[in-house]
Amino acid sequence: MAERLKAKFLEQERLVDLVVGPDAYRDLPNLVQTASDGDRGINVLLSREETYADISPLRLDSNGVTAFISIMRGCDNMCSFCVVPFTRGRERSRNAFSIVAEASDLYARGYREVTLLGQNVDSYRWTNPESNELVNFAQLLEMVALIHPDLRIRFSTSHPKDITDEVLYTMARYDNICNYIHLPVQSGNSRVLRLMNRTYDREWYMDRVRAIYRIIPDCAISSDVITGFCTETEEEHQETLSMMDFVQYSMSYMFFYSERPGTLAARKYEDDVPLAVKKRRLQEVVHLQNQISRRRNQADIGKTFRVLIEGDSKKSKQHFRGRNSQNKMIVFPKREGLQAGDYTEVMVMDATSATLLGELA
Ligand code: SF4
Known part of the structure; x- marks a missing residue:
């Protein structure tokens, strides 16, 4: 939002004194000073390196038990509906040792669960400048899992094109890496997935799901689903429903498509599915997810x-x-x-x- 609406907030509507993009943490003291001196401050530059590696967040509204740890920033995928690549910049991975240090410190302070966060955690890649060794996401997971068996690890978000069997086997090897993967499908139809530029198709996604259930049989999978993307037909929508049936998601974040300015979809595709149709398809998706969630939860009774x-x-x-x-x-x-x-x-x-x-x- 800072990147997209800076001029509107600062100049046209004069709503605020400062606009600060997500990469401008370190500039905040200067910007606050500038604003206190009566000038309007702005810093929305996108960095290619900034990862906040050495900034430890104060967890003001924490429950003292679970915490998020940012492991990377940005995204190099260009999903046609998404503004993140424009607003968060290129992917850059944080120093693995600083992640382990933050997780160890949290454990020492009584936290018992950390969620490793990134737009696309499976493409985490950090090269140790001293040894030149590469740490990938599976290796990072293992490093954090070894801190203590009572420190649980979760992660989000996985991209279906990048999640590897190595990650799945690492999850299976450590009891403290939770058996849960958020694996957004967005659509169950290959043509729509191509338009979305998701870089996988229906078969690829189903293959990844089969691998998850084969390697981690009691794994829960959740998803993001968009209904009514540009040109989506009724049959293609049915393929999203059948995908949900196939995977049996434990939970989904579900939306109807709404255009984001500046994205490839906004520039190139006509947003041609009528709102009423998008909403009706969304209702069908929500209804099916509720049924699946209820059924899955009832199957847990007695366990x-x-x-x-x-x-x-x-x-x-x-x-x-x-x-x-x-x-x-x-x-x-x-x-x-x-x-x-x-x-x-x-x-x-x-x-x-x-x-x-x-x-x-
Ligand atoms: S939807 Fe996710 S993977 Fe795709 S561009 Fe946005 S942040 Fe990246």
Whole structure:
């Protein structure tokens, strides 16, 4: 937004004193000073190197148990609907040792779960300048997993074209790497995927899903889905639904297509699916996802999971909430001696489409 709307905010509407792009952290003190002196400040330059490697974030609204760690910035893919490549710049990976140091420090301070974050984590690649050795994402996962068996690791987001069997085998080898992958499909139809410039097709995606279930049988997969992308036909929409049936996503972020200025799709394709059709297709996708989520959650009834307690349930102080490895939220009655940050075994007794309800096992 800073990149796209800087002139509007600063000059036309004079809404703000400062516009700061995501790569301008280090310039903030100067910009605040400039604005305090009465000038308007702006820094939206995109860096090719900035990764914030040596900046430790203050986690002000943290639950003290789970934390995000940024491992890379930017994206080199050019999905035709997406503004990220224009606003976040080229991919650059953070020093692997600084990531491990941040995760170790979090563990020492009582955190028990870290989520490694990037637009496209599977293309993480960092070369150690001293040894010239390359660290890829599977190797980074392993380095973080070795910090302590009680430090859980999650990651997001994976790109279907880049996720490797090496990553899957690393996940299978370490119990503390969670069995959960967010693998956005966007569309289940190969022609639409080509228009979206996703660089994989339906078969490729299905092959990756088969590999995940073969190597990590109890892995949960979630997705992003866009309905009504430019020129999408009814049959092509049906292929998105059949893909959802095939994968059995645990959860999806679902949207109807809305054009973003400056993207390839906005420049080259006609946004020709009527809004009512986009919305109806979205309803079908949401309805199917709810059915799948409910069915999957009900299949968990009677199973026992290792749960990391994140805090009190939102609805009742008598209950804890926590997640299992598959990223499902489980709510269960408290017991003396347990607190946020502890692991405990919980048996699932009941389920809605969003939450599992359990008892301490
Ligand atoms: S959708 Fe994801 S992979 Fe594609 S350009 Fe945007 S950030 Fe990159």
